[in-house]
Amino acid sequence: MSSRILETIMADDKNHLFQNYGARKPVCFVKGEGCHLIDQDGKRYVDFFSGIAVTSLGYGNRAFRNALHRQIDSIIHSSNHFYNREQNEAGRLLAEASFPGKTLFSNSGTEASEAAIKLARRYGMSLGKKRYEIITFSNSFHGRTFGGMTATAQKKIHEGFGPLVPGFIYLPYNNIERFARETKKNRNICAVMIELIQGEGGIVIADKHFVRDLFRICAKNGILTIVDEVQTGIGRTGAMFGYQHYGVTPDIITLAKGLGGGVPIGAIHAKSFLADFLPGGAHGSTFGGNHLACAAAAAVLKQVRGKKFLENVNAVSRYFFDALNALAGKVGLIREVRGMGLHIGIELTRPGADMVYRALENGLVINCTAEKVIRIMPPLTISMKTAREGMKIFERLLMQEGGRQ
Numbered sequence: 001m002s003s004r005i006l007e008t009i010m011a012d013d014k015n016h017l018f019q020n021y022g023a024r025k026p027v028c029f030v031k032g033e034g035c036h037l038i039d040q041d042g043k044r045y046v047d048f049f050s051g052i053a054v055t056s057l058g059y060g061n062r063a064f065r066n067a068l069h070r071q072i073d074s075i076i077h078s079s080n081h082f083y084n085r086e087q088n089e090a091g092r093l094l095a096e097a098s099f100p101g102k103t104l105f106s107n108s109g110t111e112a113s114e115a116a117i118k119l120a121r122r123y124g125m126s127l128g129k130k131r132y133e134i135i136t137f138s139n140s141f142h143g144r145t146f147g148g149m150t151a152t153a154q155k156k157i158h159e160g161f162g163p164l165v166p167g168f169i170y171l172p173y174n175n176i177e178r179f180a181r182e183t184k185k186n187r188n189i190c191a192v193m194i195e196l197i198q199g200e201g202g203i204v205i206a207d208k209h210f211v212r213d214l215f216r217i218c219a220k221n222g223i224l225t226i227v228d229e230v231q232t233g234i235g236r237t238g239a240m241f242g243y244q245h246y247g248v249t250p251d252i253i254t255l256a257k258g259l260g261g262g263v264p265i266g267a268i269h270a271k272s273f274l275a276d277f278l279p280g281g282a283h284g285s286t287f288g289g290n291h292l293a294c295a296a297a298a299a300v301l302k303q304v305r306g307k308k309f310l311e312n313v314n315a316v317s318r319y320f321f322d323a324l325n326a327l328a329g330k331v332g333l334i335r336e337v338r339g340m341g342l343h344i345g346i347e348l349t350r351p352g353a354d355m356v357y358r359a360l361e362n363g364l365v366i367n368c369t370a371e372k373v374i375r376i377m378p379p380l381t382i383s384m385k386t387a388r389e390g391m392k393i394f395e396r397l398l399m400q401e402g403g404r405q
């Protein structure tokens with residue numbers, strides 16, 4: 001897979017950059033077209049990854065590009081010292097797509113987690129001095145800054161960083177008895193933070209009864225519900241937000257990834273009364289919600305909320321599940337296919353890292369998480385034709401592998 005151009009890029013990476021991402025895959029994408037990516041040597045790939053569920057509109061989407069060009073030609077950044085019409089519009093569109101409330105913009109998912117944690121603590125501590133504890137769940141992922149990292153109930157993410165933020169309680173996912181017991185005995189809990197599909201945790205789906213009972217218990221005890229929609233939000237699961245599959249309304253949602261279509265942006269959207277708990281000076285960001293990022297978010301939201309848009313997500317999703325379940329019947333390598341919309345996990349019977357490399361060699365970008373789970377999360381604009389093109393490659397890989405067993 002190596003070319004002279006790639007070797008130079010790889011050497012420059014080693015010379016100039018931290019190596020905190022471990023061994024990067026030996027590819028440097030230089031262009032995107034629709035749902036395809038093109039590398040440093042001009043080779044084309046079907047994109048089933050969308051930059052970890054970020055490039056929701058694919059590459060070169062006309063309305064998105066035009067919105068960005070217009071914004072770049074007028075103003076990219078002023079600061080949160082001033083009013084910002086693009087922020088207003090993105091906030092309005094978010095409220096229309098979710099629930100009546102207010103939005104606070106940041107730059108990433110982990111910053112959205114931080115804002116949600118700070119807001120929940122301010123709210124809780126207005127009720128009682130010690131009411132700052134937050135429940136999160138095993139195998140969760142909420143980010144890499146200290147708050148987000150501490151909220152993430154995975155030891156390997158914490159290692160080597162010294163004391164974490166106090167006040168987090170980790171409970172097993174999908175276990176309502178443990179949740180009920182903890183909230184009954186502990187009166188210092190201000191919030192629970194949950195992913196309804198654990199993405200980094202291996203596409204593990206929250207059980208409907210668990211979620212409904214959890215929301216009921218929280219409502220009864222004045223505990224805020226924070227749903228981490230960083231990965232599941234903005235159409236990824238076939239609904240605008242993951243929580244909409246569950247018939248519940250959270251107090252706070254956190255957003256990032258697909259919201260900006262590739263332009264970095266994060267946000268929390270919260271019920272209006274909560275906005276009062278972060279008054280002037282309590283929280284902020286220099287870049288958060290700048291003109292360009294919010295113009296991007298508004299352009300994404302306008303497309304995703306169109307009825308046809310989610311119809312496509314759901315139609316392609318059905319195709320994937322049918323094709324993958326049929327494949328699972330043919331090869332012994334697949335333990336389970338699970339997910340929602342275009343957020344799909346294929347759990348293998350063995351580690352899947354090498355599969356990612358072999359897919360790349362064959363012109364397909366996929367990802368492996370939680371060691372054995374191949375993740376398929378293409379741009380939401382993917383056509384049936386491109387989905388079939390990528391699946392053909394994936395099927396061939398698995399059939400070769402299955403044949404070897």
Ligand SMILES: Cc1ncc(COP(=O)(O)O)c(C=O)c1O
Binds near residue numbers: 110111142228256
């Ligand atoms: C559910 C969830 N929350 C938070 C984050 C953190 O987002 P970011 O990497 O933008 O800080 C991620 C990132 O993968 C995520 O999947």
